[in-house]
Amino acid sequence: MACLHDESVSSAPTRAYETKPQQSVIDLEATTLEMEAFRGPRKMNRGEGEGVAQKEEIGICLTWKDVWVTASNKKNGSKSILQRLTGYAKPGQLLAIMGPSGCGKSTLLDTLAGRLGSNTRQAGEILINGHKQALSYGTSAYVTQDDTLLTTLTVREAVHYSAQLQLPDTMSKEEKKERADFTIREMGLQDAINTRIGGWGCKGISGGQKKRVSICIEILTRPKLLFLDEPTSGLDSAASYYVMKRIVALAQNDHIQRTVIASIHQPSSEVFQLFNNLCLLSSGKTVYFGPASAASEFFASNGFPCPPLMNPSDHLLKTINKDFDQDIEVGLAGTKSMPTEEVIHILLNSYKSSERNQEVQNEVAVLSKKDTSSLDMKRGNAGFLNQCLVLTKRSFINMYRDLGYYWLRLVIYIALAITLATVFYDLGTSYDSIKDRGSLVAFINGFITFMTIGGFPSFVEVMKNLYCLSISPSVRDAKVVTDPNTARSKGYGFVKFSDENERNRAMTEMNGVYCSTRPMRISAATPKKTTGAYGAPAAPVPKPVYPVPAYTSPVVQVQPPDYDVNNTTVSLLY
Ligand SMILES: Nc1ncnc2c1ncn2[C@@H]1O[C@H](COP(=O)(O)OP(=O)(O)OP(=O)(O)O)[C@@H](O)[C@H]1O
Structure with a gap:
């Protein structure tokens, strides 16, 4: 089963944001100098190379x-x-x-x-x-032309959460934070660290900074091969120059000789x-x-x-x-x-x-x-429980800051409650009141169903990813995890494989492979559970709603919260 983290879940129409000044070209120059100073002798983080001494890693030809x-x-x-x-x-x-x-x-x-x-x-x-x-997974990274970032988060939050999700559990939370902070500095974003990313309807960081945040997130795992699709599109010549200079600095990093290919x-x-x-x-x-x-x-x-x-x-x-x-x-x-x-x-x-x-x-x-068979090709990412916790926290922050998604809905529900209470006030206990009560329940059900349609686009995005997985012959079953109240996708899901070998193969081969617009992050969804996540009761038998036109008969199903059918499962994030 697969756990999909959905960056696109609720992009807000209007948001408040912090008013941190935009980073200027001069700031960027200062940043370069700071970065050089920061790069001086330092103890390596775990995952950057397990030893204390810095040794040059084998690059990719x-x-x-x-x-x-x-x-x-x-x-x-x-x-x-x-x-x-x-x-x-x-x-x-x-x-x-x-x-x-x-x-x-x-x-x-x-x-x-x-x-x-x-x-x-x-x-x-x-x-x-x-x-x-x-x-x-972890060997290469692909930065797409379009930035897919949660607009409500600050630069620090976006990179920190990604680090918590992408880096293995063998690294402590502090080490992950340190890696994230270092990467933010590496891309010269420390002056914008507390500024919200921003998007449609609210100005946040600049286009060049967004591009650098996207790169930041992709290089957290220290990939040795970096693909960039039009990294300077939409940027002016000065911003393009500084973004490209950062990219060149990444290629010539002290101990990871990165191979960079950019269109x-x-x-x-x-x-x-x-x-x-x-x-x-x-x-x-x-x-x-x-x-x-x-x-x-x-x-x-x-x-x-x-x-x-x-x-x-x-x-x-x-x-x-x-x-x-x-x-x-x-x-x-x-x-x-x-x-x-x-x-x-x-x-x-x-x-x-x-x-x-x-x-x-x-x-x-x-x-x-050239024989360079000693190339380390496997890297881990965060465990399932850790991913769930981080995603829940991040999703909560996103909703809380999203005026349209959370606060506007709250206001609408309160207004609706007051209106309905006024219309249906003092129904009495006569035979006619039964019909009125029935109408009230039907109206509320209809209204709530209507409101959940707002979550449909992000649901479709997650379904696209699950579809990619479902066309594999070894996939027996897949589901998107949804909020039982709103039917909105939680941004991840599960895919069940026919046996453990298939699961292990998928975890090796499909990690980091692009589905739709984002790379999949796959890990084992363990342990086997008989109850739902966070102590919730086991989910009922799922009702198929999304038939997949494939040669086997995998069916993508929508089910109430997280449960793991058996141990032949993976979680998937993107
Ligand atoms: N999957 C596909 N199916 C059909 N045609 C395709 C497909 N992928 C690319 N093409 C075609 O191949 C050509 C090259 O496309 P590509 O996107 O690689 O160009 P590009 O050089 O990156 O263009 P741009 O600079 O405008 O982004 C285009 O004519 C495109 O329509």
Whole structure:
């Protein structure tokens, strides 16, 4: 069974928030210095490396060779998205994936992270340190383009709660807090630590800070491989620069040589200089792969030099963007006169036959043969009971601060109670009063049912996650844990597997795998119980409400609170 933590449970329409000043660029510079000081000799936390001495951990070399991705749909048949891509990402380095919109940047990132959609097929070889292996929980992290944060929490709360949930029970609460605080500092967020995240209807931290909070949460487990999808989207050039600088600092961390792969739209020249390697795509093909600093030279050698004082990344993207080729015909494309199709053709052929391409093939061959089998791939997370307690506490804080969800409902219920009491006052004991009482009960039931519809969107989000799990042939049963009073999802659920082997396999292979928009956090839902959580009586036999169209017959069911059918269960958080 699976325990899903739902970040999206009740995002508030209106909230009060603390008025902490926004972090400025100057603050960020100060932060960098503070961070360096903070990074000085320190005792390692448990989980960062079990020993006291700091030793450099083995990094992750990711290589991919001749990767093809095709997507198919009923209307258009199959379409090739990526074609014969070869490349590598090394520890301590930042690889940027660039290209015009729709060229396949996100698809490449998803392919490498193993989170392609079900309507896609992939071919080719993707190796982690020379081995074909799944990325397990804690080894890698994926920061999506959209921030999924609870808007009512402060930065400190958001990161602390995530640390309590993600880090193993072998770490004490204090150690988890220390890790969270260190990570907040690492991302330069200490000045905004007590500011609420904020969202629609209430201003909280800035977009760049939100992005850094998302990164913070993802790197709590100290992943060695970090995927970032458009980490600078929606940010101004200064904020983009400081976010990227933090990311580079993460890659070159003292004792974890992280491998960072980021898809990026439009880097400024300063941001461009931060990239170690660049993968430039056009319509799913490699136009250039190699050191970012040599990309302009490659273009110049093919007759497309970067004009003086122009941002090199702007030049690269402008040269291979064919979306606006009709502008050439009407003379709106400035000095550009050759059709872009032709330009791309020249560059693709030139790269294919270049020494650079040969170097990349050789490097991939060398990295693929490297034996680093001692890579630690398994990491634990918090126990089931601990997760339940943390989630309940966090959910309570979220509801308490959410004007729409909690306080407005309270006011509505009080107003309704007064109205009904006035209308149905002094019914008496006559035969007619029985009908009146019946109407009153029917009205209240109808009203409460109507009010619970507000929780439906978050319920759907959790169902999506459970569906992902339910399509596995080994899954026998799944349920979302809901509030018995409101029918609203509590943000987690359970999945039951056919046997313990299947459960153990799922716990190894599915931890951290993306379902819908978030990574799953799976752990054993023990101990076996005959009563509900917190001493509640055992749940009644569940009523199936959500049939899953699968080849076995797993059924996602909605049940009243937490109980564990048997020990072949896992809890799942996201
Ligand atoms: N699962 C899919 N099914 C069908 N088509 C897909 C699928 N995934 C991606 N595509 C198509 O592949 C192309 C590349 O998409 P992708 O999202 O990788 O581009 P991108 O370079 O990240 O774009 P942007 O920069 O605008 O985000 C697009 O035309 C997209 O419609």
